[in-house]
Amino acid sequence: MIIDVHGHYTTAPKSLESWRNRQVAGIRDASVRPKVSELTISDDELRESIEANQLAKMHERGSDLTIFSPRASFMAHHIGDFAVSATWAAICNELCYRVSQLFPDSFVGAAMLPQSPGVDPKTCIPELEKCIKDYGFVGINLNPDPSGGHWTSPPLSHRQWYPIYEKMVEYDIPAMIHVSTSCNECFHTTGAHYLNADTTAFMQCLTSDLFKDFPTLKFLIPHGGGAVPYHWGRFRGLAQEMKKPLLTDLLLNNIYFDTCVYHQPGIDLLTKVIPTKDILFASEMIGAVRGIDPETGFYYDDTKRYIEASTILSAAAKEAVYEGNARRVFARLDAALKAKGR
Amino acid sequence: MIIDVHGHYTTAPKSLESWRNRQVAGIRDASVRPKVSELTISDDELRESIEANQLAKMHERGSDLTIFSPRASFMAHHIGDFAVSATWAAICNELCYRVSQLFPDSFVGAAMLPQSPGVDPKTCIPELEKCIKDYGFVGINLNPDPSGGHWTSPPLSHRQWYPIYEKMVEYDIPAMIHVSTSCNECFHTTGAHYLNADTTAFMQCLTSDLFKDFPTLKFLIPHGGGAVPYHWGRFRGLAQEMKKPLLTDLLLNNIYFDTCVYHQPGIDLLTKVIPTKDILFASEMIGAVRGIDPETGFYYDDTKRYIEASTILSAAAKEAVYEGNARRVFARLDAALKAKGR
Numbered sequence: 228m229i230i231d232v233h234g235h236y237t238t239a240p241k242s243l244e245s246w247r248n249r250q251v252a253g254i255r256d257a258s259v260r261p262k263v264s265e266l267t268i269s270d271d272e273l274r275e276s277i278e279a280n281q282l283a284k285m286h287e288r289g290s291d292l293t294i295f296s297p298r299a300s301f302m303a304h305h306i307g308d309f310a311v312s313a314t315w316a317a318i319c320n321e322l323c324y325r326v327s328q329l330f331p332d333s334f335v336g337a338a339m340l341p342q343s344p345g346v347d348p349k350t351c352i353p354e355l356e357k358c359i360k361d362y363g364f365v366g367i368n369l370n371p372d373p374s375g376g377h378w379t380s381p382p383l384s385h386r387q388w389y390p391i392y393e394k395m396v397e398y399d400i401p402a403m404i405h406v407s408t409s410c411n412e413c414f415h416t417t418g419a420h421y422l423n424a425d426t427t428a429f430m431q432c433l434t435s436d437l438f439k440d441f442p443t444l445k446f447l448i449p450h451g452g453g454a455v456p457y458h459w460g461r462f463r464g465l466a467q468e469m470k471k472p473l474l475t476d477l478l479l480n481n482i483y484f485d486t487c488v489y490h491q492p493g494i495d496l497l498t499k500v501i502p503t504k505d506i507l508f509a510s511e512m513i514g515a516v517r518g519i520d521p522e523t524g525f526y527y528d529d530t531k532r533y534i535e536a537s538t539i540l541s542a543a544a545k546e547a548v549y550e551g552n553a554r555r556v557f558a559r560l561d562a563a564l565k566a567k568g569r
Numbered sequence: 570m571i572i573d574v575h576g577h578y579t580t581a582p583k584s585l586e587s588w589r590n591r592q593v594a595g596i597r598d599a600s601v602r603p604k605v606s607e608l609t610i611s612d613d614e615l616r617e618s619i620e621a622n623q624l625a626k627m628h629e630r631g632s633d634l635t636i637f638s639p640r641a642s643f644m645a646h647h648i649g650d651f652a653v654s655a656t657w658a659a660i661c662n663e664l665c666y667r668v669s670q671l672f673p674d675s676f677v678g679a680a681m682l683p684q685s686p687g688v689d690p691k692t693c694i695p696e697l698e699k700c701i702k703d704y705g706f707v708g709i710n711l712n713p714d715p716s717g718g719h720w721t722s723p724p725l726s727h728r729q730w731y732p733i734y735e736k737m738v739e740y741d742i743p744a745m746i747h748v749s750t751s752c753n754e755c756f757h758t759t760g761a762h763y764l765n766a767d768t769t770a771f772m773q774c775l776t777s778d779l780f781k782d783f784p785t786l787k788f789l790i791p792h793g794g795g796a797v798p799y800h801w802g803r804f805r806g807l808a809q810e811m812k813k814p815l816l817t818d819l820l821l822n823n824i825y826f827d828t829c830v831y832h833q834p835g836i837d838l839l840t841k842v843i844p845t846k847d848i849l850f851a852s853e854m855i856g857a858v859r860g861i862d863p864e865t866g867f868y869y870d871d872t873k874r875y876i877e878a879s880t881i882l883s884a885a886a887k888e889a890v891y892e893g894n895a896r897r898v899f900a901r902l903d904a905a906l907k908a909k910g911r
Binding site: 371372376377378380381382411412413414415417418419422423426427429430431433434450451453454456457458459460461462463464465467468488489490492493495496499500515516517518520521522527528 | 713714718719720722723724753754755756757759760761764765768769771772773775776792793795796798799800801802803804805806807809810830831832834835837838841842857858859860862863864869870
């Protein structure tokens with residue numbers, strides 16, 4: 228069984244975007260603010276948006292199950308206040324839930340949170356609990372920079388985040404650390420901000436005692452860990468200067484990397500440098516990079532091909548990357564699968 | 570001949586730091602503001618600080634010449650106003666000049682600029698010209714984020730930077746794109762901010778037409794290009810989505826990467842993915858990572874060992890990385906060496 232731990236609902240029906248545009252316009256002009264009930268998306272529309280896209284590609288490429296969360300770049304936590312984010316998160320999460328109900332063998336949800344810059348993260352807990360308890364979601368996406376590229380929140384090691392972590396530990400769910408759209412013109416969203424956030428989050432963990440306070444907390448750092456595996460020697464050396472334990476002991480019981488790295492040499496580096504137990508298969512399909520690589524003739528984001536072609540990973544290691552590690556990190560997914568005899 | 574294109578004066582006599590501390594204190598309290606003349610560092614002190622440190626390691630490791638600029642983390646352009654930065658840059662550049670005069674076969678200067686957040690970059694031109702014309706410097710360090718982690722300046726493609734680029738083209742000097750200390754608690758300086766800035770700068774170039782306006786402009790992106798080579802497939806795919814030419818044509822006649830990547834797998838990835846002509850040898854010794862790697866028994870930043878051990882680079886390619894590429898990119902260095910018969 229092949230589990231893709233990083234998929235977003237990037238193909239939602241256009242009416243979602245139209246509603247969002249009206250919501251955003253409504254921040255300044257209450258008279259145009261839409262009601263939630265004005266957004267109606269039928270099951271058929273959902274089916275169509277999935278069958279022709281993610282599901283078709285999953286069948287083509289040979290993955291079985293995707294952990295599916297709202298479109299990352301559309302979270303846009305920097306827009307409006309907590310109420311705006313709360314309404315928007317609820318809508319987006321519900322759509323992912325409905326997809327998971329329509330295709331229960333192929334999709335399981337992960338929640339976006341109604342974060343808002345300067346607002347206490349504990350305000351996100353009701354949405355988190357609903358998604359886990361009522362929707363059967365198996366993880367959350369946590370945005371370390373709800374300001375969208377201005378980085379005005381404290382680091383992930385700050386106590387403001389602890390209420391979220393307490394809930395994560397209570398429900399045994401991991402968080403994928405994933406930013407959203409950059410509204411800072413310095414940072415291209417998918418080419419700079421995403422990767423920078425991955426590196427930043429890793430370093431925030433490295434310099435802190437977060438995992439002493441939460442020994443069972445689990446973070447998934449997407450996009451192959453940003454710059455981290457490529458600079459693994461640098462990070463090992465920096466930890467050493469700080470008299471920290473080896474990174475394997477300090478961080479790699481709590482931090483995991485996905486395989487959203489879109490060429491063979493990158494995947495080879497990742498799998499050479501990072502222990503297999505810390506690598507989870509993912510593609511972020513259909514996401515930032517949708518084209519076909521002229522050098523290979525295959526989709527850049529068809530990351531399964533790179534794993535298949537790996538001469539570094541043994542067959543057992545590939546199985547761990549594809550399934551075993553995901554079941555270990557997403558414990559509620561494992562339980563749900565086992566309950567279904569999978 | 571082995572040229573290290575990325576060295577900073579991290580070992581300057583303590584009196585420099587003391588003077589700087591007084592300068593910083595003087596921003597709020599003019600009565601304690603020090604005069605430039607109150608800083609006196611003798612040639613013997615300079616010699617000592619270099620001979621026991623950079624020069625000793627250059628001899629040990631077998632590099633011949635270092636392009637030497639003021640300590641990157643001490644540039645701290647976010648502190649004070651333009652006048653503060655101008656005084657500080659002049660002092661730091663002069664010290665690098667004196668080092669290059671004391672050890673003319675081993676060091677040549679590259680200038681820090683007196684950047685200041687919100688101040689027109691063209692104010693840096695007098696210092697730039699002095700360093701090139703009077704000090705014989707062969708390059709500059711350009712900080713894309715003088716705010717120190719708040720990223721309040723426009724991208725490198727913005728016309729505010731053009732006066733600097735015009736001077737770079739006029740003097741045929743490259744800029745190393747190098748940030749300084751982060752004063753944003755989200756970003757660890759050497760573990761996150763430096764690498765993020767490298768990735769950010771690359772993406773700013775990718776999304777712009779900067780090199781159409783300046784076909785001969787040359788940027789050196791340090792620290793192995795941040796996350797770029799590791800995610801080369803992602804960047805190729807993003808450029809493709811934007812209907813841009815191949816990255817080799819779009820960027821790699823203007824952008825170069827150094828080898829400050831502190832483990833063998835990272836260097837192997839860099840040299841596999843990036844054309845040899847775009848890779849310049851560097852170590853950033855003595856810099857962020859000063860320890861000995863327990864996995865190898867050698868210094869993390871002894872990057873020459875990784876190049877030596879490379880099975881990817883041919884002997885001719887290694888020579889290009891060590892010398893030929895540096896002479897091509899730093900044209901004034903090449904001219905100065907040739908004038909000395911080197």
